[in-house]
Each structure stands twice: as C-alpha cells, then as structure tokens.
Amino acid sequence: MERTELEKIRLEKIERMRAEGIDPYPTTAHPTHRAMEAIHLFEEMEKTGDPEEKIEVTLAGRIRANRPMGKIVFIHIEDSTGRIQLFFRVNNIGQDGLKRIKEDFDLGDFIEATGTLFRTKTGEISVLVDSFRMLAKAVTPLPAAKDEVVDGQVIRHAGLTDSETRYRQRYADLAVNPDVRKIFQVRAGTVRALREYLDNLDFLEVETPILQPIYGGAAARPFVTQHNQLKQELYLRISFELYLKRLIVGGIDRVYEIGRDFRNEGVSYKHNPEFTQLELYMAYADYHQIMELTENMLAYVCDNVLGTRTIQFRGNTINLSPPWKRLELRQGLIETTGIDINQHPTADSLEAAMKAKNYPFKPGSARGKLIDALIGDYLEPTLLEPTFLYDYPRDISPLAKSKPGDPTTVERFEGFVAGMELCNAFTELNDPLDQEQRFIEMGRDYESEDEERHPMDEDYLRAMSYGMPPTGGFGMGVDRLVMLLTNQQTIREVLLFPHLRKVEE
C-alpha cells in the first residue's frame, strides 16, 4: 500500500511508541460515560448537587481538535453522542504525560482519558485529565476540517465536500461530517416509526424471497443471477407484491415487509439499483382506506422522527398533516394539459390529441403509457402539497382492481409530495379470471418491450384461485421518504453506500 508523507510520519510514531512499550492498539477500553452523559451529569450536579463534589469519569473517543498551549493542552474528543473537551495540564499529568500527549497523539486517534469534570474559564464543561492512554492510532489523517461554534451552530471550514470521495470513503465522510450521521439517524428513526405504526395496527412483518425464479409486481428489468448447483436462473426481486398477496390468501390478513428491491435500470437523483421499499397489504380495505392509512402513517413518522409535520424541501414548505389533497387523475390532467382522457379511449385518439398540442410522446405507445407521460411531464411537477392522485388507467396497472362501471380505470392512487412520487397503492385485483386476462393483455400490449413485460406467474394465479379477500395494497420508496424528511436532493445522500462505478485502485 502506498503511503503519503503524512502517513509515514504517523507510522514512525507507531514504531516509536512500540519501542517505548506502548501498545497503540490495545484490546479493550473502559469508559464510564459517553460524552453527552458526562456533560449532563455535570449540569445535574451544578443544579442540585454539592458544587465541591468531584465527579470522576473515564471517557473514550476520537480526537477532533487539538490545541496545545505550552504546558497545557486542550483536546476535543467525539463519540456518537457529541463532543467534550479534555484539559491536560502538566501539574496533573507530569512532564512525561505532557510529552506523551503532545508527541504521540494526532487528530483522528482514539483516546481514553480519566479525570474530573469542571468548567473552564470560558465556561465549557471539560475533563481535567489525570491519566490517559492510546486506544487506536490513526495512520491516515482525517480530511482536515475545523469547526467553529457560533451561537450553538457548528460552522465547518474546509471539510470534506467532494461528493465522489464522500461516497467512496463514507467512513471518512461520516467521521468528519456530523450532518451526514444525522441523516442516517433520521433514516433509522423513519424505519422504526413505520414499523411501530404498522405493528400497532396488528400488521405482521414478514420476509419473502429476494432470489426469485419468476420476478413480478412491477415493470422493471431485473438483475439475473445463477444458482450453481441447481443450475437454475434466478432473479433479484423487483418488488414484494406477488409474494405478500399470497400471504393474504394464506390468512395473514395484515402483512408488510420492509426490504431491498433491485432494478436493473438507470441511476438518477431518485433511482439507485437497490433501494428500500415498504409494501403493506390489508384485507378488507380498499384504496380509500389505504389513503387514510398512508397520511396517518406519515404524520406519525413526522411526529416521532422530526417532531413536526412541516418540512422544507427544495425551497418549498410542506405540511404533511392529514388530510392530503385528493385529485382525480382525469381531472388533474384536464387542468394541466387540457386533455380529457375519457374522450380518448384509444391510444390512437390520445396520441392525436397530444400531437395537436405539441406534447412529446413515444409513437406507438399503449394508451396507459401516453397517460403516464402526460402525468410525468405536466401533472407531477405541480403536485407540491401532499396529494393523492387517483383512478389510473387499467392497462398500466395489471394488478389493480377495476373501478365498478368503468372498465378502462382501476382503483389505484399514487402519493406525491414536493413534485416527487412517493408511493403507489391500489385496491388489489383478487379476481383470478380477470388477473389471468391482465397478464395476457400485458403480454400483447407490451410485446415489443420484452424486458418490461410481466412474466406469467401461474402459481400466483393459483393462489388467487383459492380466494383472496378484498384487499388494499401499498408500496413506498423509503429512500425517497428519507430524502423528503432530511431535505436531500439526491438519493445518494440517504444511502450509506450508494452505487458508484468501479474504479481501478
């Protein structure tokens, strides 16, 4: 491994320490408190305790700031709870200790220090250190970053900002950019809140196959892999849908899964090849009830994770309190495009109408695809406030139940926030004969687009044949929800290790 000058200097320090009998990588640490615990402990003592009481603590953390001043040294250490200052004074640690702290320790090293809590002249709660030792020496220096605290706000000067380095070396990014850690705390809290909400409604969380012999439940190209011994082709799942509805048939009448989906498609600010999805299915519910569940669930997440239902996203202030706006798809398109899709029951007719208005489209597309293009180009960007867009064309919704009395439309909705699609839900198609017909239609209408076609799933049809109760289903991109909650403009910022091209080292 090639080493930089800075690294060579630190490697020499390691050698020197070893020669002096100091282990730069001891096996254990014995902290008595975390950084914030120690600070709170001291504050508590100041309020109610005896001010003469000495509170002894042993803390462990990473050195993030180092200010030697002659015969004293100030060092800030950090753990995941926050930062605390260590104060080293020759009077307490002796000449040898002073030499140690100044010569052996660098920014980025892990240190354990024991001493008593006190306030410095400037009022910062600190540890007056009596003894300390190396916990782990860092060879590679962390990207330089200095933090200035102004009115409680941490201003970082010249930190690590290059996005490629940040994603490829997420460990360095996390180590120096506390805001990044915060995003993943919100992410964890979001998933936890979703689980809590559904568990409280008596949903059962399950795990279904990721490696599937037949993929389905969405129109996407799958990743293909191979089972060596079985000599069988397998697909990484593109959705959970078909398995979860089998469970509804089996009597698990409230069921959900949170997990990874894989789609072999383009990467963009809102697409990653693998992403986290929440899907839920609720028997005896229809899509209206799922709308209510959705808005209540997201309000619950906001309350528990952010403590507010008002979020900032791309300069918009958005309130996620129920009820969300309900907008019929047909009406929304009339308002934004001037086209009434009900007057164009065929693809040819709709294409002509779009052509007349100079709207872009892919010639020869199915009617549903044309409608989808209109939504994406003209309607979706206008849906800033939380909105359920409902009643979708049948031919782009092969797993959704038809609307009574309207054979071209299904009971489906998508939820939009800040102009971004967040979730997709419908009254599930539970008529096995209709479902078979849909698979056949898909095969015919999308014949040319082989890779997007729904493969016929005979076993799924058999499950339907056993009888599935009326059911509402719902799917949501968890990454996109986290983007909204953390005001991040790209999915990569809410993934710890986003997909990047391989690079030759």
Place this chain on the structure above:
RNA sequence: GGGCGCGUAGCUCAAUGGUAGAGCAGUGGCCUUUUAAGCCAUUGGUUCAGGGUUCGAGCCCCUGCGCGCUCACCA
C-alpha cells in the same frame, strides 16, 4: 446510452500558453484556561491517465477513466 461541466498538495481552492501557489492539516520552535487559539520558521505536487499541437501545456486538441448536472429510460 446522448449533451454539458468538472478532475491541481492529505482537505478546501488559486494559477493570460511562460519558474505550479494560498489557507487548513503536517514538521520544528515559543506559549499554564484555549476553542477556526496565536506567533515564528518550514516540508509537501506523476496538475486523473495516455497521446498530440507548440520553442514551451495545469491551461489548447484527441482518446480513455471517474464524478456532477441534464435528457432518455424508469406502470
């Protein structure tokens, strides 16, 4: 996959086609309550890679690699 932009010290950034610099980090020194500590001195470069034009290339041209934005794709 197409278009546009970017790639310089560990980090953040400069540099009309003419000796590659700064701040921070590092190293040496001073400094017993600092907090972007301060002061003095100082080290550090395959300018993403390869080719070309030129007396001379970080800069201009070509190819490749990577990243970003965008379009396409993505029920």
